[in-house]
Amino acid sequence: MRKRFVVLIDLLENAASLLSFVSQWALQENAEILIIHETFPLVPVLSEVEHKEEFAANTNKEAIKQIEALIRANTSKKIKANYIVSEVHFQIKLNELLTENYEQIVVAGLKKMSFVDKYLFKDRALQLIENTKAILVAMPFSVNNYSHENIFVAVPDNVTFNLLEFNNFLKFIDPKNTTITFFHLIKPNDSNLEIEKKLSDLAQLYSKNFKTSFEIYETNNPNRDIKKVINSSINEILVVQRGSRLLSDQLFRPFLINELVYDGETPLVIIS
Incomplete structure (x- = not known):
């Protein structure tokens, strides 16, 4: 097609x-x-x-x-x-x-x-x-050079990760020299066993065609600590799913858009 x-x-x-x-x-x-x-x-x-x-x-x-x-x-x-x-x-x-x-x-x-x-x-x-x-x-608007070296995928815990839509996105990505990092932000003292398995399974699923990894970040301040994940580099792409807390939270969403995408010069990919 x-x-x-x-x-x-x-x-x-x-x-x-x-x-x-x-x-x-x-x-x-x-x-x-x-x-x-x-x-x-x-x-x-x-x-x-x-x-x-x-x-x-x-x-x-x-x-x-x-x-x-x-x-x-x-x-x-x-x-x-x-x-x-x-x-x-x-x-x-x-x-x-x-x-x-x-x-x-x-x-x-x-x-x-x-x-x-x-x-x-x-x-x-x-x-x-x-x-x-x-x-x-x-x-x-400040980004004019395309790069797909590092793709960071925010994996939600409140909705099912849409594999079909993510696969459709990857049809537009050359696997060569591309690293995909699946990550999740979790509050201290919350159990991370379920989300860790989810991240590990995703990393394993895509490891045949891409270099993959996964990370869990404990934080009380996602607005601040997500910058541990996204380095605001022009060779990064951030993937977020509709319905996830990163997009639905009224306080976090403006930060995500302004601080990470615009000021950080990171293209934001939204999948369903």
Whole structure:
């Protein structure tokens, strides 16, 4: 089955970094790139329908010029790269595309959140975590070089680890020179026997194709001590599952996004 990266781009100046990262990844995996860009035409309130359509057409035309320039400057000519530019909400277009016959990963640039927003979790790209069932990569805009040397996988204890979805993600990863570390954060005095077996089994399961290991970290302060796992290096990828406490906890989630992904320059992969 063909592989495709569906990339959400908002034409900020650092969108070039996002597209460069995806292009390098797509080139390694012989995958296509499809860019989605949602426009916001400035239409006078009392305009007639035909005038609104004209405003939208002109706005889309200008956006297409910018998208085409981004593609020329930041993707390899060996990659098939297309785009969809429309005033229709990106989630509608995305849901349609995800029904097509591709193995797909959705990639969204992650904006730096303000002190207030990081607790309210308002960023549009981050809303995809809740609304998109596909594998999602949230990218800090400062990263423009693709690397898969170290993949850290947060294994939940409150939900069953989704092997099928994780395997689908690994279809986009070259096993060569790739280390996968399965880890879990546990509170002191909590029993770790069950989660240790779970981590050990996962490490053993994937050891045929990857170099694997597992770690259990005891902590009363996950916001601080997860940095023992993630070193904020540009050659790391963090994988988290929807429904796990790392994403569902209202206090930890902003830290995960702001401190580890954005400030730490670590791509975040969310699987179902």
